[in-house]
Amino acid sequence: MAPTRPPNVEMATKRIKKEIADLAKEDLGSIILAPEETNILHWKARIPGPVGSPYEGGVFDVDIRVPHDYPFSPPHLQFMTKVYHCNVASNGAICLDLLKTAWSPALSLYKVILSLSSLLTDPNPADPLVPPIASEYRNNRRKHDATAREWVRKFALPKSNPPPAQLKPKLQPPALRRTISRSLPDSTSPAPPPQLAGQRRVILEVGDSDDEGDIQVLGDSSRGNSSQPAAVTTNGAGRQKRARTSGQGGSAGDAIVIDE
16 A cells, blocks of 8 residues: 655645735734744634624634645634624634635635624524524623624733833922032032132032022132131022122132022
């Protein structure tokens, strides 16, 4: 007895490549249909629930296996998403005439997926895989549709992206007290960076009131040397801005900004 020859997949591969080229010309809308990267005879499809049907709002994944003698034999399709439908078994098997007696080599995977989408809109209770659902579809459509919608909410809603991280509210900054000082640091303060002669150092401190701000100007009251620096303190109220150029006690162009 002669050994059985392995099936020739060249014909199926050639036909599938043609269908891939034809798909590039089709407007698939929201339907996704594509082969796996590593196996041209294994396809995946995603069908949106038809508008106006109980399956609206859901997305349904379908696994497609192309036989080696395709297109003379129909592809094998299986729902991977649970769906409440009289023509779809609990394991995802599908009862569709195009996949059985009505199959023709002139059909394509794309046309089969379109027919499967139409089956969601118009079930065929005369040829059911799940007779109780078919009976409910005929005798109590309202209950059937309510259950189908509930299954969509449980099993077929598209997975959404995770919500963005919640932003922390920005704290309102309190009033600032600006101190402009030319005096040398005391022994308890860290050493300041080196300064040029006549240069003034600006220190910003956080106050605890939004109503007022203090500005202390520390420096010599005259050009002559003095053992104690003179201090001028101004309390600002009303959000006014005033500027005073330094006289003999500072370098030209120095400005004192009082309470922004």
